[in-house]
Amino acid sequence: MKKRTLTPSTLYLALVLLINYLPIVVVVLFSFNDAKLPVAWKGFSLRWYQELARDAALMEALRNSLVLALASSLAAAVIGTLGAIGTMHLRLRAKGVMDYLATLPIMLPEIILGMVFMAYFALLRLPFGMLTLIIAHTSFCIPYVFLMVRARLVGMDKSIEEAARDLGASPVRTFFDITLPLILPAILSGCILSFAMSFDDVVISIFVNGPTLSTLPIKVYTQLRTGVTPEINALCTIILIAVILFRLASAALRRMGGAGSHR
Amino acid sequence: MKKERWWLCAVPLYVFTLVFVLGPVLYMVAVSFAQNEAGTGFRWAFTLDNFAKMRDPVYIRCFRESFRLALATTALNVLIGYPFGYCMGRLSEKGKRIVMFLVMVPFWTSSLIRLYGWIILLQAKGTLNKLLLALGLIDEPLKILYSYPAVLIGMVYALLPFMILAVYTSVEKMDWTLVEAARDLGASRARAFLTVTLRLTLPGLMSGVILTFVPSMGLFFIADILGGNKIVLVGSLIQDQMTRGGNQPFAAALALMLAAMTTLMLWLYRRLTGTSELEGMF
Amino acid sequence: METGESSTILELRNITKSFDGVSVLGGISLCIKKGEFVTLLGASGCGKTTTLRIIAGLETPDSGQVLLEGRDVVNDPPEKRDVNTVFQSYALFPHMNVWQNVAYALKIRGVNKREIEERVHGALAMVQMEDSGKKTPAQLSGGQRQRVAIARALINRPKVLLLDEPLGALDLQLRRQMQYELKKLQQQLGTTFIYVTHDQEEAINMSDRIVLLRGGAIEQQGAPNDIYDHPRTSYAAQFVGSANVLRGTAAEVRDGAVLLRSDCGTMYAGADALPVQPGDALTLAVRGENIGISRDAREVCLRGVVEANSFAGGMLRIPVRLCDGSEVVITRQGIHFDFAAGETVYLHWSADAAVLVDREARP
Numbered sequence A: 001m002k003k004r005t006l007t008p009s010t011l012y013l014a015l016v017l018l019i020n021y022l023p024i025v026v027v028v029l030f031s032f033n034d035a036k037l038p039v040a041w042k043g044f045s046l047r048w049y050q051e052l053a054r055d056a057a058l059m060e061a062l063r064n065s066l067v068l069a070l071a072s073s074l075a076a077a078v079i080g081t082l083g084a085i086g087t088m089h090l091r092l093r094a095k096g097v098m099d100y101l102a103t104l105p106i107m108l109p110e111i112i113l114g115m116v117f118m119a120y121f122a123l124l125r126l127p128f129g130m131l132t133l134i135i136a137h138t139s140f141c142i143p144y145v146f147l148m149v150r151a152r153l154v155g156m157d158k159s160i161e162e163a164a165r166d167l168g169a170s171p172v173r174t175f176f177d178i179t180l181p182l183i184l185p186a187i188l189s190g191c192i193l194s195f196a197m198s199f200d201d202v203v204i205s206i207f208v209n210g211p212t213l214s215t216l217p218i219k220v221y222t223q224l225r226t227g228v229t230p231e232i233n234a235l236c237t238i239i240l241i242a243v244i245l246f247r248l249a250s251a252a253l254r255r256m257g258g259a260g261s262h263r
Numbered sequence B: 001m002k003k004e005r006w007w008l009c010a011v012p013l014y015v016f017t018l019v020f021v022l023g024p025v026l027y028m029v030a031v032s033f034a035q036n037e038a039g040t041g042f043r044w045a046f047t048l049d050n051f052a053k054m055r056d057p058v059y060i061r062c063f064r065e066s067f068r069l070a071l072a073t074t075a076l077n078v079l080i081g082y083p084f085g086y087c088m089g090r091l092s093e094k095g096k097r098i099v100m101f102l103v104m105v106p107f108w109t110s111s112l113i114r115l116y117g118w119i120i121l122l123q124a125k126g127t128l129n130k131l132l133l134a135l136g137l138i139d140e141p142l143k144i145l146y147s148y149p150a151v152l153i154g155m156v157y158a159l160l161p162f163m164i165l166a167v168y169t170s171v172e173k174m175d176w177t178l179v180e181a182a183r184d185l186g187a188s189r190a191r192a193f194l195t196v197t198l199r200l201t202l203p204g205l206m207s208g209v210i211l212t213f214v215p216s217m218g219l220f221f222i223a224d225i226l227g228g229n230k231i232v233l234v235g236s237l238i239q240d241q242m243t244r245g246g247n248q249p250f251a252a253a254l255a256l257m258l259a260a261m262t263t264l265m266l267w268l269y270r271r272l273t274g275t276s277e278l279e280g281m282f
Numbered sequence C: 001m002e003t004g005e006s007s008t009i010l011e012l013r014n015i016t017k018s019f020d021g022v023s024v025l026g027g028i029s030l031c032i033k034k035g036e037f038v039t040l041l042g043a044s045g046c047g048k049t050t051t052l053r054i055i056a057g058l059e060t061p062d063s064g065q066v067l068l069e070g071r072d073v074v075n076d077p078p079e080k081r082d083v084n085t086v087f088q089s090y091a092l093f094p095h096m097n098v099w100q101n102v103a104y105a106l107k108i109r110g111v112n113k114r115e116i117e118e119r120v121h122g123a124l125a126m127v128q129m130e131d132s133g134k135k136t137p138a139q140l141s142g143g144q145r146q147r148v149a150i151a152r153a154l155i156n157r158p159k160v161l162l163l164d165e166p167l168g169a170l171d172l173q174l175r176r177q178m179q180y181e182l183k184k185l186q187q188q189l190g191t192t193f194i195y196v197t198h199d200q201e202e203a204i205n206m207s208d209r210i211v212l213l214r215g216g217a218i219e220q221q222g223a224p225n226d227i228y229d230h231p232r233t234s235y236a237a238q239f240v241g242s243a244n245v246l247r248g249t250a251a252e253v254r255d256g257a258v259l260l261r262s263d264c265g266t267m268y269a270g271a272d273a274l275p276v277q278p279g280d281a282l283t284l285a286v287r288g289e290n291i292g293i294s295r296d297a298r299e300v301c302l303r304g305v306v307e308a309n310s311f312a313g314g315m316l317r318i319p320v321r322l323c324d325g326s327e328v329v330i331t332r333q334g335i336h337f338d339f340a341a342g343e344t345v346y347l348h349w350s351a352d353a354a355v356l357v358d359r360e361a362r363p
Helices: A008-031 A047-054 A056-088 A095-107 A110-124 A130-155 A158-166 A171-200 A216-226 A231-259 B006-032 B049-053 B057-089 B093-108 B111-122 B127-134 B148-173 B176-184 B189-216 B220-227 B234-242 B248-273 C048-056 C098-108 C113-126 C142-154 C172-189 C200-206 C224-229 C234-239
Strands: B035-037 B041-043 C008-019 C022-033 C037-041 C063-068 C083-086 C160-164 C192-197 C209-214 C217-222 C244-254 C257-262 C265-270 C281-286 C292-294 C302-306 C310-312 C315-322 C327-333 C344-348 C354-357
Touching: A008 A231, A008 B057, A008 B093, A008 B111, A008 B148, A047 A056, A047 A231, A056 A095, A056 A130, A056 A171, A056 A216, A056 A231, A056 B006, A095 A130, A095 B006, A095 B248, A110 A130, A110 B006, A110 B234, A110 B248, A130 A171, A130 B006, A158 A171, A158 C083, A171 A216, A216 A231, A216 B111, A216 B220, A231 B093, A231 B111, B006 B248, B035 B049, B035 B248, B041 B248, B049 B248, B057 B093, B057 B148, B057 B189, B057 B234, B093 B148, B111 B127, B111 B148, B111 B220, B148 B189, B148 B220, B176 B189, B189 B248, B220 B234, B234 B248, C008 C048, C008 C192, C022 C048, C022 C192, C022 C217, C037 C048, C037 C200, C048 C083, C048 C160, C048 C192, C083 C142, C098 C113, C098 C142, C113 C142, C142 C172, C172 C200, C192 C200, C200 C224, C209 C224, C209 C234, C217 C224, C217 C234, C234 C244, C234 C281, C234 C354, C244 C265, C244 C327, C257 C281, C265 C281, C265 C302
Parallel strands: C037 C192, C037 C209, C083 C160, C160 C192, C265 C354
Antiparallel strands: B035 B041, C008 C022, C008 C063, C209 C217, C244 C257, C244 C281, C257 C265, C281 C354, C292 C344, C302 C315, C302 C344, C310 C315, C315 C327
């Protein structure tokens, strides 16, 4: 896009991307604004970052969100990966139905999932809080891992595993030496996507979080309805930078891993 | 090979699915046929009242509104996202990587914060109005925020990455020599596009339509925040009935209706494309 | 168990296998001697790969026994069998480099580091890949992957090496070279090779013995020239060496030759041990290079019309259409041929050039 002449096609891409980034840029800009309201520019300041560090409630919400996203994406990674492997070896008449049910949580509008969980957890008399949040989030994280790992397994050359068996590896050893390394990228992408989805979810969380526990998106949501403090801008800027750094690092890692030898 | 016990690995998934997916869904179905009792919750007595209640013009309008918004969102997403995915697929490998990165970064940041960005931009004293006033294009601030267009902007914005990814995946997989062959056989650019390109990327487009239409039926919080309670969607209605309204059976009936509609969409998608996987997601 | 050079190393007894109710192998029995190069030859779907996979332990037969050095290994998993495989797709581990691929089997067995180093080096040198240890499979060409796959399968010094169409993905020239190298390798190591292919040229060039499979059963087995010269069935005659198969009625028998009559003329075939009565319906196989062609009719000959000829594999193939519509293909070395397309010609061969096939009652 730099060297070549600006064709209508690249111009269009640039324009859409620009509009896409507009709201983000605005949020980042106003995080450095020395004013309470995001209306006019009053000069550069880091005061919202300082206030953010002091805002115990917001930090608590951030911590909750991180714990929740980590726990549910990890649980989903384990259950989803095992499930993908297990269903590959399974011949069951109800398998199609079960696989459909397992992926249902991402096929339904979130609102339905949220209200259904709310009613169901009340029925089971589970105390609303971190536990119910983790269960609900795990349920919509599993399909991402499950589908990605299964797609990888289906696309894998079966004779690679057979070769390991042929060379003397037991089934378990074959799994850890061959299968796992080969499906690891899929597990990781599913896990990362799950983490992002969980970290960002508001609709389902709002039904099952309980009266006292708050996640970051819930905090932002209530503020959006009542009044936003610029600390949120500051926090968002920090998250944005973290995301960009993470993506760049993983892209660089992938390139290094692709070129050199493994292990 | 001897039958190993690998299938045991599927047990956690199936148990979880039965307990936390099938269980809740069946419970919701059951509740939707139960009788509401104001104040005390509901009574297990079979009734169709909850579904009959939906015939009330207020709720019908609500469904219609949601459907219209979802349709408009999807249509705009197709108009913006298809050309984007198409142009993206024609870039060099490096260009693709860069654009993919740029598309994904907003996707990974909080959707609520991005909505907040739109509030800042669109509010009466906001950036957009200031810009337009300064340019002399308008005399007084536009009232975009808390209106239908604002909701539409927010919805399209939130769901555009899904459409782009779906279309891009499909364009990426396409065999361009087929287009060249069509041109070689005398098809005009437009005709080659319509008969070959569009035809071959249709699965991606369809999957993009599903990936934007289904969630947009339920994304009530965008309408809440950008629409300022003026637009009541099914999602808001369900939430309202579930929490403040305290009518769980009616909320369940509404949710069942919504679920039926989205399942119908997915079924249609499967019928039309003959695949079960949504292109661009996995 | 070693009782001299010609002892049996592997025996299949009455192996049957079906997939989803469709029978793939209908009772295969086979004896393979130590150090032998045996080729399982056949068209796709004949059961050759399934047979190989059953020997490797990657499939379990429905019934029958697999005896490795006299011990039934049918219930042993692949990792417990002293047999290694070179897979059709090579099946190199994509996340390991060449060295790690070859060393894998030794690592599993817990061989000490120094010995692994030595043996991997030796194995890579054996296939002339000692400089590529650090490369990943993705960085190798098809031929190189092939070599690595062979080195990896041989590192364990298996009693039997199984090769599943290993040259199928290579181009013609490389295939010829690899045929030679594989044969040389097998002779050096003295390892028993069981080789699966659908390519008769590979089978003839490399094998000590060819086992021709058809529809899950053994059609014929024997040394390459034995099958080539004495095909027992029309299928064997056509599959090995692409012989022409012709039908006729026995007219007379004399001096070890049978005279056959057909709609397009007469022809000779060598008599075999079975009796022939005049009037018997017989089938004979005759190879293209043994068919004589002339402009003048002879006492015993077939009449036909030359069709457009083609040059392939260093040979000229001349199809001649007979009066009943059937086609006889004549082959000649070089590219010179005196007859033009459309010309009427007469085909003839000596009695010892044609073999009677499909003789139902075998002794």
